[in-house]
Amino acid sequence: MRIFSLFSGSTLKASRKIINEMFNLGLHPVDFLLKDKNIINKFQDTFTSKRLIVFDTETTGLNVEKDDIIQIAATEIINGNSGKSINIYIKTNKSLSETVKIHNINLNLLNENGIPAKTGIKKFLNFIGNDALLAHNSNYDINILTHFSNRYGMQFDTNRIIFDSIELTKRLYPKLKSYKLGNILNELNIEGNATHNAIDDVFATISLVNYLNNKNNKNKLKRVEFLQKNKKLITRFNKNISNFWTRKENNLIENYSIKHIIDDFIEIWSKPLNIEENNSINKLKRYLIKMRVENSTLKEFLLDQMPIISRFKEADLIIGDEAVVISTIHRAKGLEWDTVIIPSCNDDNYPSFYSKEDAKKPENNSSEIMLEQAKVLYVAITRTKKKLIISQNKYFLSLTGFCFNKSLSRFIKPILHHFN
DSSP, rough: OOOHHHHHHHOHHHHHHHHHHHHHHHHHHHTTTTTTTOOHHHHHHHHSSEEEEEEEEESSSEEEEEEEEEEEEEEETTEEEEEEEEEEEEEOOOOOOOOOHHOOOOHHHHHOOOOOOHHHHHHHHHHHHHHEEEEEEEEHHHHHHHHHHHHHHOOOOOOOOEEHHHHHHHHHHHOOOSSHHHHHHHHHTTTOOOSSSHHHHHHHHHHHHHHHHHHHHHHHHHHHHHHHHHHHHHOHHHHHHHHHHHHHHHHSBOOOOOHHHHHHHHHHSSSOHHHHHHHHHHHHHHHHHTTTTTBBBBBIIIIIIIHTTTTTTGGGOSSSOSSSOOOOOGGGGTOOOOEEEEOOOOOTTTTTTHHHHHHSSSOOOOOHHHHHHHHHHHHTTTTTEEEEOOOOEEEEOOOTSEEOOOBBTTTGGGGGGGGG
């Protein structure tokens, strides 16, 4: 929402409305930035006018490099209609003691119906040809299929269109509680049994993609209306950020300089930075250099570091040259300063009002609750190396004009004589 607002020129309020509408229609801002990234349009075109292979694997475990595929099933969809299917069991010498609980495939079944791994993989590769693939959580299936094929001297071609029905479902139903295949079928009331047997799961996935295609057709007119209504903003957004986005997308696996990426981003940002924003960005650069994230690729940074950094507060970006740090007590754990100031050290904060209410309930252990609250204040107090300053409110004025007396925290009173 913020990125769209910055680069389309819309207000944040308008941007919020546009992005919500966009997601509800199965669109994503990246669809307008990168060629052929509109996954919904690509899926619909492939599903209705080409050959699409829906497949699934069952394995001896989750290690894509070492575990074996013991079942692989697939069905072709040609021009929107289901065609031929294959269901291959593959023999293995690995233990099935844990996974049999999930897929119910045991050694007896494999001994009776299984074929050698090389024969099974060759049969599957011949069936799929060079056509598009679709699986539920395709990343896992593609990865283990790639490693398993390589192990037997065969190459599985990943340079093709590959869809993930989880991603498609998230596009068209972004607010589901769970995206496991069985849970999606239940929540959307779709026919099919997700049994963890590959052929059953393939048929269940086909039911899902048929349902998604119908939903997509219903959204088509709404998408056209949405795009016409917001054409100017989307065009401006695309013009202002697409070159930057494309350059970074094409260099995901090269070593990068975080400083240059931030500087590039600031350069295309039409709004001039104020002093506070400049200081914050410079601090972020210094922090990232200190953490030595410069040695990674952009892809590694986005996957490993960015999810953590994006949730950071000021106290998480400590680099040692700050005059003042504002922190919650929990985020201050493990840190120390010469001087610590604890404001509003009142009885409704230490212990908190809600913990005091919980302590009154007969089913709760009031001593334990108070001890935990005391520990919180203890953490705050022990962050200081030289000076501790505590303040309290003597009164509280409500919005309706009533004045209430406030008292010092009960945890401070026994040590009050140590303060000046």
